[in-house]
Amino acid sequence: MKIIRKGDIALIAVILLAAACFVLWSNSKSEAPQAVITVDGEVVETVDLQSVGEKRIIEPVSGVTIVAENGEIRFEKADCEDKLCIASGSLSRHGDTAVCLPAKTAITVTGSDVDAVVY
C-alpha cells in the first residue's frame, strides 16, 4: 500500500513551488547595473547601462542634460551655478551617485558592494 500517492506529491510540490515563486518574485532584483534617474524623488527613467552603446541624451527636467554612453552615465549640462553634478563625472559602478541639488535630480547606479558612502 502506498502511503502517499503521486497526486498528493504533485499537490505538495505545487504548493511549495508557488511559494518559492512568490518569494523569488518579491525579492527579484536585476544584477546588471541600472542607472536610476529621479527628479524630486520620483523615478523618471531607468537606464540599463550594459546595453547602452551609442550616445543617448536624456532631459529629465528642463535645463538638465544627462548623457548615457558606452556603459556610463553622466550629467552633461545643468543650468545651476556650482556644476557639482557635472564635476561628479561618469558613473558606471554599483553605488555611484551624482546629484544636482538645484534641479533636485539624482542619478544612482543600483546594486552595490557597499550599503552606503559617507561624505
Next chain:
Amino acid sequence: MKKAVTAAAVVLAAVLAALLIYDGVINNEATADFFAMNTYASVKIKGADSEECAALAEEITQNLDTDTLSRTAENSAVSLLNKNGGGALGEKMQGYVSALLDVCEKSGGAFDFTLGALSDLWNFGGTPSIPDKAALADALLHSGYEKLTLSENTLDYTDKAAVIDFGAAGKGIALDEIREAFAEKRVKEAVVSVGGSVLLMGEKQFTVGIRNPSGNAGSYIAKLHIPAGCVSTSGSYEQQFEENGEKYHHILNPETGYPASSGLLSVTIISDSGILSDALSTACFVLGHEKGAVLAKEYGCTAIFITENNEVFVENGSKDIIEITDGAYTLI
C-alpha cells in the same frame, strides 16, 4: 491511515509555504530618495513596514527642517530663537542644544554652532566668496557658544546678535529622529543617508564606503565593516570654491573665521548617536588629527582621519574595521 498521512503532508507543505511567504514579507524592501535640508537623502529599508517607513523618513526630515532647525523658514524654532535672542526650548530642542554645547566645551570651541552670521558672509549654500575683513571681524565678535546660557529649558543669548546654526549637526539629528521612529515599526534593516551622514539599523555587519576626498563624489577610498550605528564625515572637498587661485572649503575655524586648515582631507566618526557623529566630525576636522583623536576618545567614538599626505589613521578603534580600496591611500 493513508488519508491522515496525506493530510499531514499537505499541512506541512502549507506551513512551509506560509513560512516562505512570511519571509518574503519581513524582508520586503523599499527604497526612496528625496531632497530635504538643502541636501540629498536616500533610504533603503527591509521589513514588513518598509514602504511606510520610507515615506516616514522623508516626512521626519522635512518637518525637522521647516519646524525646527531651518534658518530660512521664518517660524522654525531656530529662527524664532535667533530673532528673540533666546527663549523656551521644547524637550527635543533642549536635548539637541545641551548635546551641542557639550561638544563646544569639550572641543575647546573647535566646534561652535553660533557661527550663523559668519556662514552668511561666506554664503557656502549660495554663491560663496571671501568676506570683507571688517565684516568678518564683526561677525566673529558676535559669535561663540559662550554667548549662550542654557538653564533647564531656557536658552538665553547674552549677545543678542549671535546666530545659532545647526548646519553641522542637523543631518545627524535627522538620523536620530528617524531611528527613533523606525524603532516603533517593523523594520529589520535600514540604511539612511541624509546628505552623506549615514544611519545603519539591523543585526548585520554593514559595509560603508568613505568618500574619496580628491575624486568624484560617490567614489570611495576605503570600506568600513561595522555594525549598526551612525557614521558622519566632514571633508574639505564639500562646497569648495576657488578665488584668486586659492581653494576655500566650508568647514570654518571658529577662532579665525576662515576655513580650517589642520592638515586633514576628511574625518569620519562612528557613533551610536547621529548628532554626535555629525558634530564630532566637524570638531575633529577643525582640531586636526592629534587633538581630534583625544576628543573622539573622550566620547568613546571611533574616528578615521585622512591626512593631506593620503595617510589614513583609525583612532579609538580597531584597524580591522577598515579596508583600503584605493592604492593612493595608506593605512598607518
